[in-house]
Amino acid sequence: MKTFILKRLxxxxxxxxxxxxxxxxxxxxxxxxxxxxxxxxxEISPExxxxxxxxxxxxxxxxxxxxxxxxNMCRMDFGISFxxxxxxxxxxxxxxxxxxxxxxxxLFLSWVxxxxxxxxxxxxxxxxxxxxxxxxxxxSISLPSFFVALLFVYFISxxxxxxLGGTRSIFxxxxxxxxIFKDYMKHLLVPGLVLCFVNIGWLxxxxxxxxxxxxxxxxxxxxxxxxxxxxxxxxxxxLRNALNPMFTILGMEIGSILNGAALTEIIxxxxxxxxxxxxxxLSHDLYLVMGALVISGFLLIxxxxxxxxxxxxxxxxxxxx
Amino acid sequence: xxxxxxxxxxxxxxxxxxxLGISKRKLTAINNISLSINQGVNTGIVGESGSxxxxxxxxxxxxxxxxxxxxxxxxxxxxxxxxxxxxxFRNRVRIIFQNPYKSLxxxxxxxxxxxxxMLTETKTSETVDDILSHVGLPPEYKDKYPHQLSxxxxxRVAIARAxxxxxxxxxxxxxxxxxxxxxxxxxxxxxxxLKKRFGxxxxxxxxxxxxxxxxxxxxxxxxxxxxxEQGSVEQILKNPLHPYTRLLWNPESEKFVRQQQKxxxxxxxxxxxxxxxxxxxxxSPELKDxxxxxxxxxxxxx
Amino acid sequence: xKRFFQRLRNHSKLxxxxxxxxxxxxxxxxxxxxxxxxxxxxxxxxxxxxPPTKIHFIDESGHFxxxxxxxxxxxxxxxxxTYREDQSTRYxxxxxxxxxxxxxxxxxxxxxxxxxxxxxxxxxxxxxDTYGRDIFSRLLYGGRISLSISIVGVLIxxxxxxxxxxxxxxxxxxxxQILMRFVEILMVFPSFYLMLSLRAMFPLNLxxxxxxxxxxxxxxxxxxxxxxxxxxxxxxSIKEEDYVLAAKSLGLSHWxxxxxxxxxxTFSYTITALTISVPGYIIGEAALSLLGLGIQEPxxxxxxxxxxxxxxxxxxxxxxxxxxxxxxIFAVLINFNLLGDAxxxxxxxxxx
Numbered sequence: 001m002k003t004f005i006l007k008r009l010x011x012x013x014x015x016x017x018x019x020x021x022x023x024x025x026x027x028x029x030x031x032x033x034x035x036x037x038x039x040x041x042x043e044i045s046p047e048x049x050x051x052x053x054x055x056x057x058x059x060x061x062x063x064x065x066x067x068x069x070x071x072n073m074c075r076m077d078f079g080i081s082f083x084x085x086x087x088x089x090x091x092x093x094x095x096x097x098x099x100x101x102x103x104x105x106x107l108f109l110s111w112v113x114x115x116x117x118x119x120x121x122x123x124x125x126x127x128x129x130x131x132x133x134x135x136x137x138x139x140s141i142s143l144p145s146f147f148v149a150l151l152f153v154y155f156i157s158x159x160x161x162x163x164l165g166g167t168r169s170i171f172x173x174x175x176x177x178x179x180i181f182k183d184y185m186k187h188l189l190v191p192g193l194v195l196c197f198v199n200i201g202w203l204x205x206x207x208x209x210x211x212x213x214x215x216x217x218x219x220x221x222x223x224x225x226x227x228x229x230x231x232x233x234x235x236x237x238x239l240r241n242a243l244n245p246m247f248t249i250l251g252m253e254i255g256s257i258l259n260g261a262a263l264t265e266i267i268x269x270x271x272x273x274x275x276x277x278x279x280x281x282l283s284h285d286l287y288l289v290m291g292a293l294v295i296s297g298f299l300l301i302x303x304x305x306x307x308x309x310x311x312x313x314x315x316x317x318x319x320x321x
Numbered sequence: 322x323x324x325x326x327x328x329x330x331x332x333x334x335x336x337x338x339x340x341l342g343i344s345k346r347k348l349t350a351i352n353n354i355s356l357s358i359n360q361g362v363n364t365g366i367v368g369e370s371g372s373x374x375x376x377x378x379x380x381x382x383x384x385x386x387x388x389x390x391x392x393x394x395x396x397x398x399x400x401x402x403x404x405x406x407x408x409x410f411r412n413r414v415r416i417i418f419q420n421p422y423k424s425l426x427x428x429x430x431x432x433x434x435x436x437x438x439m440l441t442e443t444k445t446s447e448t449v450d451d452i453l454s455h456v457g458l459p460p461e462y463k464d465k466y467p468h469q470l471s472x473x474x475x476x477r478v479a480i481a482r483a484x485x486x487x488x489x490x491x492x493x494x495x496x497x498x499x500x501x502x503x504x505x506x507x508x509x510x511x512x513x514x515l516k517k518r519f520g521x522x523x524x525x526x527x528x529x530x531x532x533x534x535x536x537x538x539x540x541x542x543x544x545x546x547x548x549x550e551q552g553s554v555e556q557i558l559k560n561p562l563h564p565y566t567r568l569l570w571n572p573e574s575e576k577f578v579r580q581q582q583k584x585x586x587x588x589x590x591x592x593x594x595x596x597x598x599x600x601x602x603x604x605s606p607e608l609k610d611x612x613x614x615x616x617x618x619x620x621x622x623x
Numbered sequence: 624x625k626r627f628f629q630r631l632r633n634h635s636k637l638x639x640x641x642x643x644x645x646x647x648x649x650x651x652x653x654x655x656x657x658x659x660x661x662x663x664x665x666x667x668x669x670x671x672x673x674p675p676t677k678i679h680f681i682d683e684s685g686h687f688x689x690x691x692x693x694x695x696x697x698x699x700x701x702x703x704x705t706y707r708e709d710q711s712t713r714y715x716x717x718x719x720x721x722x723x724x725x726x727x728x729x730x731x732x733x734x735x736x737x738x739x740x741x742x743x744x745x746x747x748x749x750x751x752d753t754y755g756r757d758i759f760s761r762l763l764y765g766g767r768i769s770l771s772i773s774i775v776g777v778l779i780x781x782x783x784x785x786x787x788x789x790x791x792x793x794x795x796x797x798x799x800q801i802l803m804r805f806v807e808i809l810m811v812f813p814s815f816y817l818m819l820s821l822r823a824m825f826p827l828n829l830x831x832x833x834x835x836x837x838x839x840x841x842x843x844x845x846x847x848x849x850x851x852x853x854x855x856x857x858x859x860s861i862k863e864e865d866y867v868l869a870a871k872s873l874g875l876s877h878w879x880x881x882x883x884x885x886x887x888x889t890f891s892y893t894i895t896a897l898t899i900s901v902p903g904y905i906i907g908e909a910a911l912s913l914l915g916l917g918i919q920e921p922x923x924x925x926x927x928x929x930x931x932x933x934x935x936x937x938x939x940x941x942x943x944x945x946x947x948x949x950x951x952i953f954a955v956l957i958n959f960n961l962l963g964d965a966x967x968x969x970x971x972x973x974x975x
Binding site for chain 3 (some may be wrong): 012014015018019021023026029138139141142143144146147150151153154157158255258259262263266267273274277278280281282284286289290292296297299300301
């Protein structure tokens with residue numbers, strides 16, 4: 001087990017280098033001087049710009065710049081945001097926390113809803129319940145996240161039951177921690193529900209397919225023949241085996257959640273990574289773009305790794321030597 | 322007797338990975354095989370499934386490159402030649418596969434299959450119809466797709482494809498392995514006719530001893546990637562030496578099998594041999610000439 | 624081809640319907656110049672956010688008219704933008720009307736449209752936007768951009784994926800290693816972030832044609848990697864098939880084997896893969912345009928019609944018909960998904 005994780009971690013290194021190199025190339029081929037915008041800004045003195053140029057090694061050849069940047073990246077230093085004038089790392093740290101909260105919340109919610117429904121539909125395959133759930137799954141798969149988000153926003157603007165935008169509406173310093181948490185969750189609810197809705201569909205479908213596949217295997221038939229109770233067959237024998245492939249899915253989902261979350265965040269006004277990268281692109285804040293790109297790619301790799309590790313833990317067929 | 326094809330000590334291993342790609346296992350398909358095929362001498366290769374017959378056939382035609390060892394075609398070494406320099410060889414040595422359901426491209430008509438074989442052969446003046454008539458198919462079959470043909474018809478098309486440009490040697494890898502008994506007879510008769518008509522030399526691979534005995538002059542017996550016995554038909558039929566050959570001749574004696582566990586050392590036949598000796602555990606016997614061309618690899622005869 | 628339609632219909636009536644629905648959508652948006660009553664940037668400045676025009680058959684005095692008609696809508700309250708019908712004059716809906724000349728795809732000229740009404744009244748089936756432009760017309764024109772981007776993008780990705788996947792899978796070895804490592808690295812990035820970053824490489828103010836091709840380029844650059852991997856896997860297994868070995872044993876060239884024996888046998892899978900991946904391109908274009916990084920005004924696309932609703936709760940509340948662009952996207956996506964699912968079963972050689 002340890003060697004497996006170690007091996008996978010070692011495999012990450014060339015991946016990360018390639019990834020950061022591509023990110024760097026994207027930034028390199030962007031038009032214009034990074035500092036063209038800063039020079040336009042009268043608040044920043046030419047001396048500061050000159051100093052930053054030396055810090056970033058911008059007077060050196062491209063490869064040296066890349067290595068310098070890579071070295072800085074290892075120390076979690078992605079440079080300074082042009083627009084915010086604070087280190088990119090600080091900015092990302094704050095936004096990443098929000099995005100992860102959103103992702104975990106919606107991931108948890110969608111699994112808790114999708115898996116039992118899939119088991120129900122798989123057990124009652126071919127009945128009206130199954131058909132209804134399948135139609136719902138189709139809706140969920142085919143509705144783009146931004147449209148669901150817009151519909152939610154429309155609904156909430158009409159009813160006003162939940163707050164929209166930002167993470168909090170209580171700015172009282174003396175407010176209790178519980179109250180702040182409650183406030184945060186309230187703000188989280190809208191983007192969280194949107195993501196959850198978009199995510200449920202294909203999760204449901206995958207899980208149902210797995211369940212049906214396992215449910216029709218001879219060993220389940222044999223279990224019925226032995227006269228085991230239905231609950232034991234469904235939950236103990238079928239569900240356990242049907243869940244195995246889902247662990248890989250869980251890893252992959254971190255990537256898809258990041259994707260879906262970005263647009264949802266922007267539309268619902270949730271200050272996460274998605275809205276950050278959009279702002280960065282709009283203001284040509286290149287170091288910020290690059291930082292966000294690398295971090296999001298890193299998250300995806302970690303997600304896949306977690307999926308693989310979970311799979312090896314739960315699936316007895318994969319034995320590690 | 323002119324030598325067409327010769328191979329010296331060829332081996333081929335396959336790496337088998339587990340689903341996650343963590344550990345690998347080595348599978349030896351053929352191990353240290355040397356043989357030569359002479360013009361006019363049809364060679365039969367017998368062995369049970371998994372003994373490496375098909376890999377040997379593919380290696381002999383260089384569809385699979387051996388890991389070690391050399392292959393000669395008419396005295397020229399061709400083992401490492403790139404595919405584009407192999408045309409002279411490809412046109413003279415052809416292969417027929419076991420399963421005609423798999424060996425024809427599902428999206429090519431019969432005509433295209435034959436025409437394509439003609440692409441590399443400029444000398445031939447035969448038409449598609451001529452070639453189809455050689456294998457007993459009427460010209461109407463030109464426009465059919467493989468899924469419209471029966472198994473026997475498909476195999477005829479596959480044979481026709483191999484015949485284009487008058488090859489000298491055809492390696493037939495269980496050509497009747499996936500056909501029913503009647504079709505099998507038809508196909509075998511056809512192959513026999515073609516042999517006489519075009520002066521072909523066959524390398525006939527099969528698990529069926531009767532067919533081999535009828536078709537071939539020399540027999541090689543394969544077991545787990547090794548050639549364990551080799552000789553003329555009379556020698557092998559009348560006087561089988563290796564315990565495995567005897568087992569093939571008389572499958573009932575299988576009940577005397579000692580053990581099913583496989584050893585990764587010693588003689589490859591160790592675990593099933595009723596005659597095994599202390600020596601067999603430590604060493605693998607070599608193929609040695611017993612009497613005028615009857616070779617066997619067993620310590621019993623040393 | 625005929626056999627294919629037969630099988631598709633036998634397999635699923637719904638998917639068969641989806642197929643023709645999509646064909647219909649593509650044709651309609653292709654002929655937007657003829658079908659749309661107004662040009663996409665034709666503005667009724669005095670009719671911002673007008674709700675959909677009602678089409679009447681019976682006038683105020685209870686008379687029935689064979690030819691449907693509309694009333695002119697007059698803004699009642701400029702602050703809350705409430706409209707009322709001016710029932711003094713009827714404006715009958717005319718079919719095959721003349722109007723200013725338009726060019727179908729910059730080539731064919733046309734000055735006849737399918738339907739329209741005389742001004743000052745307007746026929747706005749889906750209402751108007753903030754400049755008083757007809758949403759229905761803009762949706763048709765926008766469909767042309769959104770749908771064509773998806774098709775062009777998919778074709779480019781497909782070609783790239785076919786070539787790289789084919790070469791990597793067939794030749795194997797070092798080429799395979801290099802190509803696949805590159806593909807894996809591309810796939811590591813969450814596509815939305817990659818899309819925005821690639822967009823950041825280019826200036827924000829580009830001409831419409833430039834933006835169009837830029838979007839196609841970005842989307843296919845993101846999309847080809849996944850396709851290449853799928854195709855590589857298929858080539859890897861097909862190249863071990865006996866018929867490929869047989870072709871090889873005939874001494875045919877690599878290219879002939881690749882193009883005549885391997886690629887044709889991947890088609891049933893790749894067509895399915897293509898159908899399933901089209902929605903991704905439509906969403907990608909919509910997302911970019913939605914954020915103001917894609918197709919720019921006055922050109923319409925489904926994404927940028929929706930974009931006026933972002934961050935503007937009042938607009939969404941007042942003019943919910945702007946969300947119809949989303950409904951169009953949804954309709955196309957669900958049909959692609961239905962069709963893709965059916966194709967997966969129909970084209971699978973195991974089910975033949």
